Amino acid sequence: MMDWPAMNMATAIWMAAVAYASPMMLAALGEVISERAGVMNLGLEGMIAVGALVGYGVSADHGSAWLGLAAGGGVGLLLGAVHAALAVWIGADQIVAGLGMSLAATGAAAFLGPMWITWRSQPAFISELSASRYKALLGFPPTTYLALALGLIAVSVLSGRRLGIAIRASGDSPEAAEALGVRVRAVRSSCVLVGGMLAGLSGAILSLAYAQTWTSTMPNGMGWIIIALVPLSGWRPGRVMLFCLLLAAVNALQIRFQIIGVKLSASILDMMPYVATLIAVIAGRIWPWRKGRWNEPSALGRPLEQ
Amino acid sequence: MLEACAITKCFGATRANDAVDLEISPGEILAIVGENGAGKSTLVKILCGLLKPDSGTLVVDGRPEAFHSVSQAVSVGIAAVHQHFALVPSLTGLENIWLAVGGNRRDLVQRAQKIINRLGLQVPLDQPIHQLPVPFQQQLEILRALVQNCKYLLLDEPTAALGSQDADAVRRLAGSLALSDHAVVLITHKLSDVLECAHRVVVMRQGRIVGNWPIHETNAAAISDAMIGEISIPSNHNCLPNCGRDVVLDVQNVSCSGSAGTAGLTDVSLQVHSGEILGVAGVSGNGQEPLAEVVTGLKSPESGKILFLDHDVTYHSPARRHRLGLAHVPADRRRYGAAGALPVYGNLCLRRYRESALSPKGWIRSRIWKQFATDLMKTVSADWPLDFQTRHLSGGNLQKLILARELDASPRLLVAVYPTRGLDVRAVSQTRRILLQSRRAGGSVLLISEDLRELLDLSDRIIAMSGGRIIGSVEPGQASAARLGQLLGGG
Structure with missing residues (x-):
């Protein structure tokens, strides 16, 4: 039944994990950036869903995978703009706005998707780089390297640049930051926009590079897992990427178990990444690093008061 | 220029x-x-x-x-x-x-x-x-x-x-x-x-x-x-001493840890007698707030004992202590003193809403509550609209509301923490008058304050705290700003 002659099981799981981790990392980085600025984006799941659909559809219509990715990112940016308008400018409750966005966007994707995408759709996909010799190290789609590069940029901006300091100040004490001359609303909106764009891009990568297909249930809870991982990682971009990789490995393992026919209900196997998230969240509450340098933005979820 | x-x-x-x-x-x-x-x-x-x-x-x-x-x-x-x-x-x-x-x-x-x-x-x-x-x-x-x-x-x-x-x-x-x-x-x-x-x-x-x-x-x-200017601030000096010999509050060797960066309590013992105002002097953050929390039941001590009217209340809840006759005017009046979202009358009833007089058979009767609140407001000669949202009261009015509620059932002991902090002169004067009234009626007050003049004006006896310990006490008659300053400066 299985046919992976050149690869042993561990390598296969590793590769599947990295492939799944890269869209996850992008969306997670976006969430970290936006939460560091003080805005929670619970619409993540919906933004990824729409990004997956639009990326796939545009690629099918125009035959260009890269155009698909750009369209995914663009629609994410739009949804991010909606969230920024609600959460930053109007001062709406971020949780309600985010949940609304998520439910509406996943619903819209599931509803519009089947009208747009038919069995005849033939989109261009993003394929793996052919580096046959070092396949386990280098044979990933280019989007994986994009995720890693963005991660490095995020780390360096948040820790060392003045922009990063302005972002952290906006998320920590927006009033003090405003008094220091930071335009808090502008900083927060930009971060939400970037977060939305990365979520949309992540969705497009999910459908065009990882799954190479589109289903109406597409992100399948990935957005929610990410929202749990962000606090767990202490709002640090490097650590959140690591957690994404771990969770992606659990997911790959779970899929592998289903393929080789482990005698467990598929539903139980499907639960694995979510159970792993729960365990990780509990461990995060009692783990010693909670006491160390902890970056929780203290104004997370709270609009600027003036 | x-x-x-x-x-x-x-x-x-x-x-x-x-x-x-x-x-x-x-x-x-x-x-x-x-x-x-x-x-x-x-x-x-x-x-x-x-x-x-x-x-x-x-x-x-x-x-x-x-x-x-x-x-x-x-x-x-x-x-x-x-x-x-x-x-x-x-x-x-x-x-x-x-x-x-x-x-x-x-x-x-x-x-x-x-x-x-x-x-x-x-x-x-x-x-x-x-x-x-x-x-x-x-x-x-x-x-x-x-x-x-x-x-x-x-x-x-x-x-x-x-x-x-x-x-x-x-x-x-x-x-x-x-x-x-x-x-x-x-x-x-x-x-x-x-x-x-x-x-x-x-x-x-x-x-x-x-x-x-x-x-x-x-x-x-x-x-x-x-x-x-012309506003006179009431003081204790022309009142007759009213102290009895009965011990109302007896704190025995109490220790507890402090919160983030401030002192806790180390082996603190003190007694408050009936009809006495005991002043606690010291720079804030030196154990005054833990002391108030331990006495009112917001915090449990790690060791030691607290006797209130000869009951061991060390581990009693705040509500149980209140039923025995302990009242509290907290330092952060907006956070701990009143529920900002409730109307004025709701806050005035908060101490006693469970009693059957106010809530017969467990039902809230707003008419009864409003009557009760109107009566309470008269005790501090206030006249707020009953439905006014409490968060919009000024600091001075809010403090009056809290005092009216806390002194309602003639408590045996009032723990007042920075009661005049942030108030204007008029409100300071009213607050002090209310504290002195309560003392004249036989109640005791544990008065925690940073304002030495206020402590000297109101207290019958003053103790000084530093680093979570009691570092000395000044008996009535000998108190002066200089003596207190010496104590607090470690001299």
């Missing part, structure tokens, strides 16, 4: 500043004194660009200016250091300065370091703000203003939250700033700040300037007379 001419600012019907004229030259330390609500803070906010005056002009170095923002004021050289520091707690000192100033990070470090060396500041630049003690945060604010080349520094109550040594350091710092040709405006209500370091003093009362003297032409008595 910084000149303010005929500055007027109104909030609703109150004139916070009424035709205020002021001038400050470089090299000068000007103290602005006045009671709470005299308009000092409003004036500072206008000078530093936080508020726009209704009328009047500002002239800086000969040029008229109208500020629309704080950064505009900074650009012509005026910066304020407020009581609540405008610092981002999670960032380091350097990052906070960088955020305001911008430019090249390395240059900034050099400039900051130069100023630090010149003024002998001790603040580390590479530690996050939340790890720094208050004096360092203050130094950092001053440093930030200096890095931005500010010539006029407005310090709002710079010594209010400091112990005596740190306050001395701030005064010395003001001195060396004046020597290096900066103008320092010191807003304060402590006469010691004025007499020890200012060159000139301006006294404000009810939005007006009522005195403006070079320091060597005035004295403490003249300044405080000008500050207080």
Whole structure:
């Protein structure tokens, strides 16, 4: 039944994990950036869903995978703009706005998707780089390297640049930051926009590079897992990427178990990444690093008061 | 030279500043004194660009200016250091300065370091703000203003939250700033700040300037007379001693840990007798709040025992203690004193809503509640609309509401924590009168305060706390500000 002659099981799981981790990392980085600025984006799941659909559809219509990715990112940016308008400018409750966005966007994707995408759709996909010799190290789609590069940029901006300091100040004490001359609303909106764009891009990568297909249930809870991982990682971009990789490995393992026919209900196997998230969240509450340098933005979820 | 001419600012019907004229030259330390609500803070906010005056002009170095923002004021050289520091707690000192100033990070470090060396500041630049003690945060604010080349520094109550040594350091710092040709405006209500370091003093009362003297032409008595004006503040001195021998509260060897950065309690023992006001003196953060929490039941001690009217209440809940006759006026009245979202009558009933008189068979009868609340308001001669949302009450009215509720059933002991902090003169006077009334009716008060004059005026006996311990007590008759100051200064 299985046919992976050149690869042993561990390598296969590793590769599947990295492939799944890269869209996850992008969306997670976006969430970290936006939460560091003080805005929670619970619409993540919906933004990824729409990004997956639009990326796939545009690629099918125009035959260009890269155009698909750009369209995914663009629609994410739009949804991010909606969230920024609600959460930053109007001062709406971020949780309600985010949940609304998520439910509406996943619903819209599931509803519009089947009208747009038919069995005849033939989109261009993003394929793996052919580096046959070092396949386990280098044979990933280019989007994986994009995720890693963005991660490095995020780390360096948040820790060392003045922009990063302005972002952290906006998320920590927006009033003090405003008094220091930071335009808090502008900083927060930009971060939400970037977060939305990365979520949309992540969705497009999910459908065009990882799954190479589109289903109406597409992100399948990935957005929610990410929202749990962000606090767990202490709002640090490097650590959140690591957690994404771990969770992606659990997911790959779970899929592998289903393929080789482990005698467990598929539903139980499907639960694995979510159970792993729960365990990780509990461990995060009692783990010693909670006491160390902890970056929780203290104004997370709270609009600027003036 | 910084000149303010005929500055007027109104909030609703109150004139916070009424035709205020002021001038400050470089090299000068000007103290602005006045009671709470005299308009000092409003004036500072206008000078530093936080508020726009209704009328009047500002002239800086000969040029008229109208500020629309704080950064505009900074650009012509005026910066304020407020009581609540405008610092981002999670960032380091350097990052906070960088955020305001911008430019090249390395240059900034050099400039900051130069100023630090010149003024002998001790603040580390590479530690996050939340790890720094208050004096360092203050130094950092001053440093930030200096890095931005500010010539006029407005310090709002710079010594209010400091112990005596740190306050001395701030005064010395003001001195060396004046020597290096900066103008320092010191807003304060402590006469010691004025007499020890200012060159000139301006006294404000009810939005007006009522005195403006070079320091060597005035004295403490003249300044405080000008500050207080005609309102008399009730004191205990002409009341007869009313103390009984029965011990109402007996705290025995209580220890507990403090919260973030403040002292807990170490082996604290004290007794409050019936009809007595026991004052607790000390700089805040030295164990007073844990003491109040342990006595009222908000916190459990780690060791020791608390007896209230001969019951061991060490582990009783706050509600159970209240049923025995313990009342509490908390330090943070907005957070712990009342539920801001409830109407006034709801808050007045909060202590007794469970009783069947107020809620027959468990049902809320708003008519009964409102009647009860109306009666309670009469006890403090207040007349608020019953449906008024409590969060909109002013500090003084809120404190009256809390006092009315707490003193309702003639409690045996009232724990009052900073009961007059942040109130204006009228509210201070009313609050004190209510406390004295309760004592005259036979109740005891555990009065925790930072205001030595208030403690001397009200208390029958005073104990002093430092570092979570009781470091001494002063018996009635022997108390004086000097003796207390000695105790608190460790002398």
